[in-house]
Amino acid sequence: MTILNENQLAIRQQAREFVAKHIIPRAAEFDKSGEFHPYLLEAAKESKIFAMAVPKEYGGLDYDALTQALVLEEWGYGCAGMGTTLAASILSMDSVLVGGNDEQKRRYFTPMLTAQIGAFGLTEPGAGSDAGSGKSTAIKDGDEYVINGTKCWITNGGVATVYVIYALTDPTKGMRGISAFIVERGRPGFTIGTVDHKLGIRSSNTVELLLKDVRVPAANLLGKEGEGMKIAMMTLDLARPAIASLSVGLAQRALDECVKFLQKRYQGKPHQAGQTLQFKLADMQIQIEGARQSLHHTMMLRDAGVPFSKESAICKTLCSDVAMSVTSQAVSLMGSAGYTSELGKYMRDSKIMQIYEGTNQIQRLVISRAVLTPAPVAAPAMKAGE
Amino acid sequence: MNFDLTEEQQLIGQSAREFGKEYLDPIAADLDHSGKFPKAIIEQLAGYDFLGLMLPEEVGGAGAGFVSYIQVVEALSRSCPAIATILNYHSLAAHAIATYGSDAQKKAHVPSLAKGSHLGTLAIYENGPTPGIGPDALLASKQGDKYVLNGTKAFVRNAGVADLYVVFATLEPSEKKALSVFLVNARTPGVTVGPLLDTMGLKGCPVANVVFSNVAVEADALVGGENAGSAIAQDLLAILAVAEGAQTVGLGKAAVKHAAEYAKQRVQFGKPIAVLQAIQTLLADVATDSHMAWLGVLRAAQLIEEGKPFEADAAMVKAFLARFGSKMLIDTCQVEGGFGYSEFMPLPRLFRDIAGTTLMDAPADFPDKIIADSIA
Numbered sequence: 062m063t064i065l066n067e068n069q070l071a072i073r074q075q076a077r078e079f080v081a082k083h084i085i086p087r088a089a090e091f092d093k094s095g096e097f098h099p100y101l102l103e104a105a106k107e108s109k110i111f112a113m114a115v116p117k118e119y120g121g122l123d124y125d126a127l128t129q130a131l132v133l134e135e136w137g138y139g140c141a142g143m144g145t146t147l148a149a150s151i152l153s154m155d156s157v158l159v160g161g162n163d164e165q166k167r168r169y170f171t172p173m174l175t176a177q178i179g180a181f182g183l184t185e186p187g188a189g190s191d192a193g194s195g196k197s198t199a200i201k202d203g204d205e206y207v208i209n210g211t212k213c214w215i216t217n218g219g220v221a222t223v224y225v226i227y228a229l230t231d232p233t234k235g236m237r238g239i240s241a242f243i244v245e246r247g248r249p250g251f252t253i254g255t256v257d258h259k260l261g262i263r264s265s266n267t268v269e270l271l272l273k274d275v276r277v278p279a280a281n282l283l284g285k286e287g288e289g290m291k292i293a294m295m296t297l298d299l300a301r302p303a304i305a306s307l308s309v310g311l312a313q314r315a316l317d318e319c320v321k322f323l324q325k326r327y328q329g330k331p332h333q334a335g336q337t338l339q340f341k342l343a344d345m346q347i348q349i350e351g352a353r354q355s356l357h358h359t360m361m362l363r364d365a366g367v368p369f370s371k372e373s374a375i376c377k378t379l380c381s382d383v384a385m386s387v388t389s390q391a392v393s394l395m396g397s398a399g400y401t402s403e404l405g406k407y408m409r410d411s412k413i414m415q416i417y418e419g420t421n422q423i424q425r426l427v428i429s430r431a432v433l434t435p436a437p438v439a440a441p442a443m444k445a446g447e
Numbered sequence: 448m449n450f451d452l453t454e455e456q457q458l459i460g461q462s463a464r465e466f467g468k469e470y471l472d473p474i475a476a477d478l479d480h481s482g483k484f485p486k487a488i489i490e491q492l493a494g495y496d497f498l499g500l501m502l503p504e505e506v507g508g509a510g511a512g513f514v515s516y517i518q519v520v521e522a523l524s525r526s527c528p529a530i531a532t533i534l535n536y537h538s539l540a541a542h543a544i545a546t547y548g549s550d551a552q553k554k555a556h557v558p559s560l561a562k563g564s565h566l567g568t569l570a571i572y573e574n575g576p577t578p579g580i581g582p583d584a585l586l587a588s589k590q591g592d593k594y595v596l597n598g599t600k601a602f603v604r605n606a607g608v609a610d611l612y613v614v615f616a617t618l619e620p621s622e623k624k625a626l627s628v629f630l631v632n633a634r635t636p637g638v639t640v641g642p643l644l645d646t647m648g649l650k651g652c653p654v655a656n657v658v659f660s661n662v663a664v665e666a667d668a669l670v671g672g673e674n675a676g677s678a679i680a681q682d683l684l685a686i687l688a689v690a691e692g693a694q695t696v697g698l699g700k701a702a703v704k705h706a707a708e709y710a711k712q713r714v715q716f717g718k719p720i721a722v723l724q725a726i727q728t729l730l731a732d733v734a735t736d737s738h739m740a741w742l743g744v745l746r747a748a749q750l751i752e753e754g755k756p757f758e759a760d761a762a763m764v765k766a767f768l769a770r771f772g773s774k775m776l777i778d779t780c781q782v783e784g785g786f787g788y789s790e791f792m793p794l795p796r797l798f799r800d801i802a803g804t805t806l807m808d809a810p811a812d813f814p815d816k817i818i819a820d821s822i823a
Contacts, residue, residue, distance in 0.1 A: 184785070187714070188715075190720075257789055259790060337815055389777075393769060396807060400807045402646065
């Protein structure tokens, strides 16, 4: 286990208590209804947790990266769907953090202080893994931009108050023509399309966004025209470990529930079931602990100001693959009793962790590029006497 | 050694595939939503002779054998695996009577099960780690000429819709916790079906606890003699592992076909993703795993049909699919990305289903011990 300071331990404890009180008791209900419930935001208002990534100068909690990972792990433990709501709001903020000026940051982050949330609008029906092939446009008209297009699978899309939307300011330039914009909810022409019904993370809101002649002031452009793809990639580098955090929490929850079940089934003596079962439980914990360390290491690199792009991709891939493996194993070890919607939820929730915020295939592209073009390992050793 | 199917086996597989296309493909998504027992479909299965397919002709079955039977299970599972679960538990209940029952029991029960005028099922699992252990274990006691059953059978498939339960109970007093098998009519006083379990998938096959309180059955309800049930349970569970293997293979084949078609149409980076090696590897892995599983299933089925020892082969099928079965859907959903996670598309349903055919009823050590013991 990473050595945490007192502050981090206290924050994790607070998160644990919040999750136990507000998230765990209602997770099954929202999973069943398949709807995002504003209850969560109401419950989280007082703690300002939706502003945990907001810097102090904008009134936020300004948690370091490792502490954010600890909180997200707890949320993933409680319900990966509700954890996704928090993670996706921070994802949208990361674009503003990366590309926004002081005024834009203040404008975008202020709603987060009262548990309003944001959404990140990059993906389009024809532009998933190939994120640079989006067709949405933002054409300059005087001191405004006019945005047109369709975004899909947008987490929080139906319930956010602020959005970061990516669109082509110069359609002739392809991905170099993409720019990022702040778009506030309620602008004329901005409507919510189909609500997606998903295999898992069903308590999170996923929708299509329809933009028809939506006008935003030029002051809503993040960075410069054409910097959108760069901002998006930097955003995803920052945000990927959030998915790793949810995955670790999810996997730990599945293991804990599995152990709880086996204690009951074997009347307090699951070790009597034999080594095959015991070793499977050990393997689950080995995977989880290894994944957690990879995540924490990545977060410590980020907090130290060291480049962590490769580690970000590695921990996202490792943690999500571990979550898929551990949650499947948990269903198996619980037998027929594990095959309920309620316990199967961990397995259903895990599947998205391998897909969203860059599929694990895209992560492997990033990682393999880093492997194939390594930085010099170390300077040649000095000879004795030099 | 011959893996080629006979003409009859091929024709049976063909007709099951046609049945799937005509009757199951159109209803599979609705059945998943409603979870309502598909009575009309089961009647249609009877019309195709599938309900008595593997049962001997002399007791009213079609006498087509177990290899033919798994052709049907695999084919139906490509369209709707829940139907195959209903069929498996029905067929195994009838097979238990046809194999271990007395002449009178065969005559009384098998023809109506084979025809489909009655639906059967196995009541085998309990809430404890093994039958006879838990606090609500089903116990039987002999009282005069009758046996009286008290306790709960858990996770009973076809619960509430079956007419006949093949029930595994622990006969008291018994030192070794040996099981005995009883045939219990679903309408016998004292038999009650608990609330349906909200299963993750295989919706449409009802699963529930069945509670027995002072259920009295005649001595002629006992199958194969007192304390003969443990060996019978082991035999049936091994056959079931092979049948569920066929189910998983059908599911995997349907999923990989869907993902391959998707990959040919989905254009990213200026070309269909089907040309990307990363996608080809995912598809190739799934196709390989389902093919290897199918060879194992066929071999075990052949041994079953020929009456040869098959337990280790069945256990290997189970062990292999416990490892690679659910991965077939984890990987095919991955190929379809966001679409592979949307319940508007078919793969998420199959993802939930395959967890049922591979992970349910797979106690951690069940296959490993049998396999290890079989190594000479």
